[in-house]
Structures are given as structure tokens and as C-alpha cells.
Amino acid sequence: MVLPFCRLGGHFVQSHDQKDAKELILPSLRALLCFSCLMAGPVTASATTFxxxxxxxxxxxxxxxGPERWDEEAVLANFPEWRQGVSADNLQDIRKAGFDFVRMPIDPAIFLEDASDKRVTRLIAETLRSVDMLHEAGLKVIVDLHSIPSDVRKVGTNQVLADKDLFSRYLDVVRRLGQALARTDPATTAFEPFNEPVVDCDPTLFPKWPSMLEQLHSVARKAIPNHTLILSGGCWSSAHGLEKIDPERIADDNVIWTFHSYEPYVLTHQGADWTGDSMSYVEGLPYPPDLMGEKAFEERLAAVRQTIEAKAPEERREELLTGFNEMAGGVMSYEQVLTMLNEPFDKAEAWGKEYEIPPERIFLGEFGMIRQEYRKEFRMPSTWRAAYLKDMTGAAEKRGFPWSVWSWGGAFGITLDDDKRVLDPVILKGLGLKPQ
Structure with a gap:
């Protein structure tokens, strides 16, 4: 168990600005506090600070x-990238809509790929500046080290998890960033040191992620002792991966455990051409599937099959058709969809009960439905997306789980467009929030 420093009068006893005074005062003060704790009775498990x-x-x-520009002033001055063209009013609109926190993803590759100490120091400073901007807008912040799973990158999720030396360097980034974030208020800032480990999806193999997670937690906790850490299981931070984690090996009550879910995948990733499967050829499947009647849904499935047969590479056509038919077979009715949608929640809930982790410490860290793939004309109707998001948030809130939708902008964006950053009122209503 990790116990945060006690507070006196709403302030942490530990001071980062008065080191000498701390060294003189803390020993006797800790003794007094510990004596008070003993007199008050046994110590109970601490709640999260965030x-x-x-x-x-x-x-x-x-x-x-690309990496060739990562030392340019224009790039460094707008790090992380969401800051480009964003105003204080845009950030305040997020808070006004009813969001109480944001998850701020940071690609760690820029800290690792041919990075000088000067660059890393500047990136950390810009990260802290970004956190301050969000706090000023009234938002709490999860700082999320969010690597990209790619085989062609020099530094991505796949490479970090496969290379011991690179993982060691990654841990050093976690240490440095954690130490910097330790100066922020633990009530308004949390740290997520790894996003979606792409290992441990094969149930026949011994899990790799739990031991790596223990190393990650140890480094992060030493660097940032008072802040809540956001940790996940393997297999893309899925509920399946969470089941393989024994939280008693972490033994830290100031941790929130996260899982991600985009089920049913065949409906949420329509048109996505970066998945490597049949999704690039899928479009026009409504949510819920019986929205326009069973016959209309079957006609849309048939249209997707025709597209695969006409446009997919001949050598992959059969494979892609088989994969699509398998996925489509599980979403032929709203009842089937809800069963698939709820399965990850049931897994996470059962895992939490097994280890006596309260529901507020189990976090639906990512979910969403695609708005429009960048290179495609088809745009998913907001009403379909809102219906899906309503079911997802309902499943989370029924179990007492906090949630974070993916994402502000981009292919899964919940704005009307990525330039003006106006939040889609239909989507906000689906999320149970307030249209502006």
C-alpha cells in the first residue's frame, strides 16, 4: 500500500520549495502525526487523491x-499538438458542457527518438504549461503517455514492449515526467504512464505485461509519490487484459484501473483504413442495427460484401470477407449488440469485486464511434453515434465507473468540425451532458 503524505490545513506537509525547512521539521512532525494516527485507531485504506x-x-x-521537424520551435511551442489553434474559450466550452476532466495524450516517441536533453527539458516544460492551461479552464487532467502501435516507427508501442533497452529508456521518460508532474496538485492532476499495451491477447501464452507493469508502477510511484496513477491490463488495455492483473502485486490504493472498449468493433470502426482488416470497406451500418428494420440492415451488409469483392486485393479477398462475416454475425440484432457491448463491463466489474476495488477506481478510459475517416466521404450520422455513446455511458454509470470518451477531434471527434471546435450538441446529449 502507498500512503500519500498527510495534509495539514489543506496543504501537503511535503514542500518542493523549502527543502531545508522540510528536513528539519518533517521528522518530528511525522512522529507526531503517526502518534496521532495510532491514538485514533487502525489505518484504513487510502482513497485516491484524484x-x-x-x-x-x-x-x-x-x-x-514527422521526426525530422521535432526540434523546430513551431512544433515545440505547440506541444502537445492539440494546442495548435486552440483558444481558452475552446477549453472552457469543454468544462461548460459538463466534462470535469480531460485525458491529455502525449506521444512519448518525441522524448525518445534522437532526443537531446534540451528537447526533453523543453517538452516537459510545455507539458506543464498545457496542464496549467487546462486547470485554468476548470478541468482536471490525466497526463497520458500515449504511444502509437506501429511496426514502421522507430519508437512506438510495439518497439517499446519488444526491446528491453528501449523499455528502460521509456521508464526514464516516465521518471522525468513524473518528477515534473509531482509539483502539480494531486487533486487535479493524475498520471497514466502507459497506454494500451499490445501484448497478452493470446490466452495460450504466459502473460508478459504484468511483470512490466510492476516495473512501470515502481518507477512512476517513486517519481510522483502523492498523485493517482492510472494503470491498465494488457491486450490494448482491454477488460480481458485487466483480468490477468493481480492488483495485490501492485499494492497501491492510489491507483485507478482503466480498461478501453469499442465493442461492437464492426459498428464503431466503420471506414477505418488503418486497422489492417475489412473495416476499410465497411460503411453505412446503423446503430442500433435494427434502426431501419432487419431487411434494410441485411441490405447494407450485402453492400459491404460487394465492396470487398470489388475493391479488396484478390489475394486477401476471401480472408477479408470471412472476417467481416464473423463480425457481422454478432450484431444482427440490438439484443446481440447490447450483449457484446456489456461483456467488457461485466468482466471489469467482476474483477473489481474479486479484489475489493471500488467501482470509482475502475475507469472506462476510452470508448467512441468513428465520425469520419480522414480519406473517406461517408460521415457517420450524429444520431447513430449519440445512441451508441448513450448505451456506453449508461453501462459505465450503472456500475459506478467514471468514463472518458475518445476524442475531442480527429476521426472519432465529438465536435462539428476540427477547426472551430464546436462540440456537437447531439453527441453531448447522447453522453448525458449539456449542449451549448
């Missing part, structure tokens, strides 16, 4: 330039 309800993930990947 609490949350309804969140929104900020942008990643939409306009970020």
Missing part, C-alpha cells in the same frame, strides 16, 4: 509532423 466522473480525451496524431 477523482473524476465524465471526461474527454484530447487529440493525438491528427497533424503531428
Amino acid at each position: 477523482t473524476m466522473k465524465h471526461g474527454l480525451s484530447l487529440d493525438l496524431w491528427t497533424t503531428w509532423p
Whole structure:
């Protein structure tokens, strides 16, 4: 168990600005506090220093330039990338809509790929400046080290998890960023040191992520002792991956455990051409599937099959058709959809009960439905997306889980467009929030 420093009069006893005074005062003060605790009775498990309800993930990947530009002033001055063209009013609109926190993704590659100490120091300073901007807008912040799963990158999720030396360097970034964030208020800032480990999806293999998670937690906790950490299981931070984690090996009550879910995938990722499967050819499937009647839904499935047969590479056509038919077979009715949608929640809930983790410490960290793939003409109707988001937030809130929708802008954006940043009122209503 990790116990945060006690508070006196609403302030932490530990001071980062008065080191000498701390060294003189803290020993006797701790003794007095510990004596008071003993007199009061046994110590109970501490609550998290960071609490949350309804969140929104900020942008990643939409306009970020290649590594050859990562030392340019224009890039560094707008880090993380969501800051480009964003005003204080845009951020305040997020708060006014009813979001109490944001999840701020940061691509760690820029800290690792040919990065000088000067660059890393500047990136950390810009990260802290970004956190301050969000706090000024009335928003709590989860700082999310959010690597990208790609085989072609020099530094991405796949590479970090496969290379011991690179993982060690990644841990050093966690340490440095954590130490910087330690100066922020633990009530309004939390730290998520790894996003979506892409390992442990094969149930026949011994899980790799739990031991790596223990290393990650140890480094992060030493760097940032008083703040809530957001941790997940493997297999893309899924509920399936969470089931393989024994939280007693972490033994930290100031942790919120997260899982991500985009089920049913065949409906939420329509048109996504970066998935490597049949989703690039899928469009026009409504939510819920019986919205326009069973016959109309079957006609749309048939249209997708025709598209695959006409446009997919001949050598992959059969494979893609088989994959699509398997996915489509599970969403032929709203009842089937709800069963699939609720399964990850049931897993996370059962895991929490097994280890006596309260529901407010289990976090639906990502969910969403695609708005429009960048290179495609088809745009998902807001009403379909709102219906899906309503079911997802309902499943989370029924169990007492906080949530964060993906994302502010980008392909899954919940704005009307990525320039003016006006939040879609239909989507906000689906999330149970306040249209502006």
C-alpha cells in the first residue's frame, strides 16, 4: 500500500520549495502525526487523491509532423499538438458542457527518438504549461503517455514492449515526467504512464505485461509519490487484459484501473483504413442495427460484401470477407449488440469485486464511434453515434465507473468540425451532458 503524505490545513506537509525547512521539521512532525494516527485507531485504506466522473480525451496524431521537424520551435511551442489553434474559450466550452476532466495524450516517441536533453527539458516544460492551461479552464487532467502501435516507427508501442533497452529508456521518460508532474496538485492532476499495451491477447501464452507493469508502477510511484496513477491490463488495455492483473502485486490504493472498449468493433470502426482488416470497406451500418428494420440492415451488409469483392486485393479477398462475416454475425440484432457491448463491463466489474476495488477506481478510459475517416466521404450520422455513446455511458454509470470518451477531434471527434471546435450538441446529449 502507498500512503500519500498527510495534509495539514489543506496543504501537503511535503514542500518542493523549502527543502531545508522540510528536513528539519518533517521528522518530528511525522512522529507526531503517526502518534496521532495510532491514538485514533487502525489505518484504513487510502482513497485516491484524484477523482473524476465524465471526461474527454484530447487529440493525438491528427497533424503531428514527422521526426525530422521535432526540434523546430513551431512544433515545440505547440506541444502537445492539440494546442495548435486552440483558444481558452475552446477549453472552457469543454468544462461548460459538463466534462470535469480531460485525458491529455502525449506521444512519448518525441522524448525518445534522437532526443537531446534540451528537447526533453523543453517538452516537459510545455507539458506543464498545457496542464496549467487546462486547470485554468476548470478541468482536471490525466497526463497520458500515449504511444502509437506501429511496426514502421522507430519508437512506438510495439518497439517499446519488444526491446528491453528501449523499455528502460521509456521508464526514464516516465521518471522525468513524473518528477515534473509531482509539483502539480494531486487533486487535479493524475498520471497514466502507459497506454494500451499490445501484448497478452493470446490466452495460450504466459502473460508478459504484468511483470512490466510492476516495473512501470515502481518507477512512476517513486517519481510522483502523492498523485493517482492510472494503470491498465494488457491486450490494448482491454477488460480481458485487466483480468490477468493481480492488483495485490501492485499494492497501491492510489491507483485507478482503466480498461478501453469499442465493442461492437464492426459498428464503431466503420471506414477505418488503418486497422489492417475489412473495416476499410465497411460503411453505412446503423446503430442500433435494427434502426431501419432487419431487411434494410441485411441490405447494407450485402453492400459491404460487394465492396470487398470489388475493391479488396484478390489475394486477401476471401480472408477479408470471412472476417467481416464473423463480425457481422454478432450484431444482427440490438439484443446481440447490447450483449457484446456489456461483456467488457461485466468482466471489469467482476474483477473489481474479486479484489475489493471500488467501482470509482475502475475507469472506462476510452470508448467512441468513428465520425469520419480522414480519406473517406461517408460521415457517420450524429444520431447513430449519440445512441451508441448513450448505451456506453449508461453501462459505465450503472456500475459506478467514471468514463472518458475518445476524442475531442480527429476521426472519432465529438465536435462539428476540427477547426472551430464546436462540440456537437447531439453527441453531448447522447453522453448525458449539456449542449451549448
